[in-house]
Amino acid sequence: MAGKPNKRRLIVEAALELIAENGFHGAPTSKIAAEAGVGEGSIYRHFKDKEDLIHHVYEYVRDHVSEAVLQNHDFEAPIREQYLRMGFNLFHFLMENPKIQAFNEQYFNSPFGISRKREMLVLDRSKMDEKESNVGVAFLESAREQQILKDLPMPVLMSLAFAPIVYLVRDVSFGVFNLDSRTVQKTVEACWDALKR
Amino acid sequence: MAGKPNKRRLIVEAALELIAENGFHGAPTSKIAAEAGVGEGSIYRHFKDKEDLIHHVYEYVRDHVSEAVLQNHDFEAPIREQYLRMGFNLFHFLMENPKIQAFNEQYFNSPFGISRKREMLVLDRSKMDEKESNVGVAFLESAREQQILKDLPMPVLMSLAFAPIVYLVRDVSFGVFNLDSRTVQKTVEACWDALKR
Amino acid sequence: MAGKPNKRRLIVEAALELIAENGFHGAPTSKIAAEAGVGEGSIYRHFKDKEDLIHHVYEYVRDHVSEAVLQNHDFEAPIREQYLRMGFNLFHFLMENPKIQAFNEQYFNSPFGISRKREMLVLDRSKMDEKESNVGVAFLESAREQQILKDLPMPVLMSLAFAPIVYLVRDVSFGVFNLDSRTVQKTVEACWDALKR
Amino acid sequence: MAGKPNKRRLIVEAALELIAENGFHGAPTSKIAAEAGVGEGSIYRHFKDKEDLIHHVYEYVRDHVSEAVLQNHDFEAPIREQYLRMGFNLFHFLMENPKIQAFNEQYFNSPFGISRKREMLVLDRSKMDEKESNVGVAFLESAREQQILKDLPMPVLMSLAFAPIVYLVRDVSFGVFNLDSRTVQKTVEACWDALKR
DNA sequence: AATGAATGAGCTTTCATTCAT
DNA sequence: GATGAATGAAAGCTCATTCAT
Numbered sequence: 033m034a035g036k037p038n039k040r041r042l043i044v045e046a047a048l049e050l051i052a053e054n055g056f057h058g059a060p061t062s063k064i065a066a067e068a069g070v071g072e073g074s075i076y077r078h079f080k081d082k083e084d085l086i087h088h089v090y091e092y093v094r095d096h097v098s099e100a101v102l103q104n105h106d107f108e109a110p111i112r113e114q115y116l117r118m119g120f121n122l123f124h125f126l127m128e129n130p131k132i133q134a135f136n137e138q139y140f141n142s143p144f145g146i147s148r149k150r151e152m153l154v155l156d157r158s159k160m161d162e163k164e165s166n167v168g169v170a171f172l173e174s175a176r177e178q179q180i181l182k183d184l185p186m187p188v189l190m191s192l193a194f195a196p197i198v199y200l201v202r203d204v205s206f207g208v209f210n211l212d213s214r215t216v217q218k219t220v221e222a223c224w225d226a227l228k229r
Numbered sequence: 230m231a232g233k234p235n236k237r238r239l240i241v242e243a244a245l246e247l248i249a250e251n252g253f254h255g256a257p258t259s260k261i262a263a264e265a266g267v268g269e270g271s272i273y274r275h276f277k278d279k280e281d282l283i284h285h286v287y288e289y290v291r292d293h294v295s296e297a298v299l300q301n302h303d304f305e306a307p308i309r310e311q312y313l314r315m316g317f318n319l320f321h322f323l324m325e326n327p328k329i330q331a332f333n334e335q336y337f338n339s340p341f342g343i344s345r346k347r348e349m350l351v352l353d354r355s356k357m358d359e360k361e362s363n364v365g366v367a368f369l370e371s372a373r374e375q376q377i378l379k380d381l382p383m384p385v386l387m388s389l390a391f392a393p394i395v396y397l398v399r400d401v402s403f404g405v406f407n408l409d410s411r412t413v414q415k416t417v418e419a420c421w422d423a424l425k426r
Numbered sequence: 427m428a429g430k431p432n433k434r435r436l437i438v439e440a441a442l443e444l445i446a447e448n449g450f451h452g453a454p455t456s457k458i459a460a461e462a463g464v465g466e467g468s469i470y471r472h473f474k475d476k477e478d479l480i481h482h483v484y485e486y487v488r489d490h491v492s493e494a495v496l497q498n499h500d501f502e503a504p505i506r507e508q509y510l511r512m513g514f515n516l517f518h519f520l521m522e523n524p525k526i527q528a529f530n531e532q533y534f535n536s537p538f539g540i541s542r543k544r545e546m547l548v549l550d551r552s553k554m555d556e557k558e559s560n561v562g563v564a565f566l567e568s569a570r571e572q573q574i575l576k577d578l579p580m581p582v583l584m585s586l587a588f589a590p591i592v593y594l595v596r597d598v599s600f601g602v603f604n605l606d607s608r609t610v611q612k613t614v615e616a617c618w619d620a621l622k623r
Numbered sequence: 624m625a626g627k628p629n630k631r632r633l634i635v636e637a638a639l640e641l642i643a644e645n646g647f648h649g650a651p652t653s654k655i656a657a658e659a660g661v662g663e664g665s666i667y668r669h670f671k672d673k674e675d676l677i678h679h680v681y682e683y684v685r686d687h688v689s690e691a692v693l694q695n696h697d698f699e700a701p702i703r704e705q706y707l708r709m710g711f712n713l714f715h716f717l718m719e720n721p722k723i724q725a726f727n728e729q730y731f732n733s734p735f736g737i738s739r740k741r742e743m744l745v746l747d748r749s750k751m752d753e754k755e756s757n758v759g760v761a762f763l764e765s766a767r768e769q770q771i772l773k774d775l776p777m778p779v780l781m782s783l784a785f786a787p788i789v790y791l792v793r794d795v796s797f798g799v800f801n802l803d804s805r806t807v808q809k810t811v812e813a814c815w816d817a818l819k820r
Numbered sequence: 821a822a823t824g825a826a827t828g829a830g831c832t833t834t835c836a837t838t839c840a841t
Numbered sequence: 842g843a844t845g846a847a848t849g850a851a852a853g854c855t856c857a858t859t860c861a862t
């Protein structure tokens with residue numbers, strides 16, 4: 033299987049690694065190329081420019097997060113169970129992939145991520161949800177319709193559901209403190225208290 | 230009072246403005262000096278280097294946030310009221326000071342902020358809380374002791390209490406959507422549901 | 427005839443077009459290959475390197491100019507008539523083929539053209555004239571021998587005969603002004619005044 | 624007098640030298656800086672970018688040519704004498720300053736010079752003549768009004784008057800052949816025959 | 821023969837920092 | 842103290858050329 037080393041992917045992963053560890057400043061194209069084991073010019077065969085590469089790294093990251101969040105998901109389970117599973121999944125995935133977490137934070141607080149957000153606004157809302165929205169939106173929307181969740185706008189529900197988790201992981205990644213699995217569970221349950229009616 | 234233009238402060242405020250608006254990329258020392266109305270060399274008389282300056286901008290920002298959160302605070306009010314007031318304050322302060330919000334996000338997700346966090350870990354824990362922790366920690370700690378809040382580690386409580394607010398403000402700043410005052414109120418109340426026992 | 431698409435010629439013409447329109451800067455080998463409809467590598471099967479290609483473009487251009495100048499030439503006509511015809515021909519050909527004019531100017535004022543000139547100096551003088559000299563030389567030489575023209579060195583006669591025309595065409599190509607056919611005629615006649623004894 | 628080495632001028636002269644000798648390709652900013660004896664960054668303190676520098680080199684060159692052409696000019700002398708003096712001056716100046724000639728040719732046949740010409744067209748005609756036109760225009764215009772010259776458009780007169788000289792100098796510069804002073808004189812006189820009624 | 825992905829030297833430009841004034 | 846001209850390392854990107862297919 034495979035065979036071709038898939039240069040494009042190597043470049044994306046090298047960029048992810050370097051940006052996560054050193055920020056955009058610490059990820060010059062020369063280092064990215066070296067880390068990926070390709071020539072500097074090859075980056076520009078696969079991506080229009082550095083910005084384009086970074087957006088593709090984001091998509092790579094987003095897809096992995098989405099996949100992880102849905103791991104072992106049981107669409108028949110009660111809504112609460114479904115949410116707890118997603119929260120738990122997200123927590124553990126980010127903890128085990130601190131680079132992804134680190135990249136995401138860098139991205140969304142840089143001109144790159146901002147311009148991406150801006151572009152998203154131009155797109156039709158439904159399309160945007162479909163492609164972009166991190167699986168969570170659809171789930172929360174349906175739960176809100178079932179009157180299980182508080183009647184709040186979607187961005188608010190998204191924040192209540194996932195922001196504490198992401199913030200916490202950041203602190204844990206930086207080694208500020210540690211969380212045992214039981215506390216993680218209780219944290220996600222607390223988020224549920226914020227969401228539920 | 231006043232009289233001296235306080236060059237140091239002018240530089241800090243110029244840096245805050247530029248970084249908030251254009252990111253670290255868009256804030257070269259030459260522009261900061263121009264914006265502050267001082268010579269380029271003068272920055273290095275007041276700060277060891279650019280990194281040092283940026284850390285001082287952070288401190289400036291942090292102090293303003295702390296002050297804003299405590300505005301009109303009634304230490305005698307019920308804990309819930311106290312928290313709602315703080316959440317509300319934070320929300321409105323960040324909304325009305327998008328530059329501070331923007332800077333904070335940039336800072337905490339850049340090598341600058343990370344190295345700051347790393348340094349903080351070296352400091353004595355209690356000292357850190359004293360200097361650093363955004364007033365909220367003391368408040369939450371006492372409320373937890375009174376068994377009003379869930380028995381969770383402080384970083385978890387901090388996340389539940391403030392992360393959704395900060396995330397939401399980011400989206401609002403980017404113009405993704407708008408929040409009326411009533412929804413803000415309900416959002417902070419939802420956070421309280423996550424915190425309370 | 428035809429049948430083979432003559433890749434070599436396609437490449438030369440693509441290069442001519444691009445260099446004329448965008449200068450040497452705007453004519454990377456990748457674009458030349460694309461414009462010619464061949465693979466990038468194929469250029470190097472037909473030409474040693476880019477410089478070699480450019481010299482061949484020049485030869486292509488030179489041959490076309492020479493042919494055009496001799497159009498409808500009557501070797502029996504009076505010398506003056508012969509010259510006027512040549513001047514007129516040159517003028518109109520360059521006006522109608524601005525790319526050829528544009529390429530020529532680029533070429534003769536670039537390191538490529540200069541090195542070409544240098545090489546020519548090494549060649550035997552008579553051979554050079556035969557191959558290189560734009561038909562005009564032989565004509566002027568014979569007219570000088572007949573004592574119709576001033577007794578000046580050949581390069582001087584060539585300049586008097588053709589330089590004003592070439593310069594004028596450049597200005598016209600750039601759109602600086604326009605020339606009606608009658609003025610062209612009078613211009614060539616003026617050049618004749620410079621040449622004739 | 625002097626004292627300051629005038630960095631700006633050093634850069635302009637270094638650029639002139641390198642472009643004249645090696646073409647635009649052979650004049651990277653790094654070499655220009657080295658030749659001028661300044662840091663690479665200093666170029667950008669004095670000029671917006673490389674293009675800006677090149678335009679300034681042109682102005683430097685143009686001013687020197689204009690000055691040289693008017694050397695020992697006697698505005699009271701007969702028109703013919705005045706023209707012969709100008710032609711002679713131009714010839715000798717370019718011969719003695721082959722770099723200026725070489726630069727000029729490069730410039731006017733590059734995107735730089737073309738864009739300059741385009742800009743010139745936008746300017747008011749009279750202003751353009753005043754600032755730009757190489758002294759010759761005013762002279763020829765007045766002579767035409769006095770009915771001494773043929774009644775031809777100004778660009779035509781300019782070509783007849785100066786193009787043969789410039790072309791010849793190019794050949795001489797490249798070492799194709801040599802001209803004694805007497806032949807130069809006769810060449811300029813031949814140009815006069817083209818101009819005069 | 822023909823291709824075009826891959827390369828890396830070399831380009832223009834920026835910017836944190838220094839230091840003579 | 843304060844300045845800002847000068848610097849040069851390092852950045853993003855291009856493109857002539859090669860070579861495995």
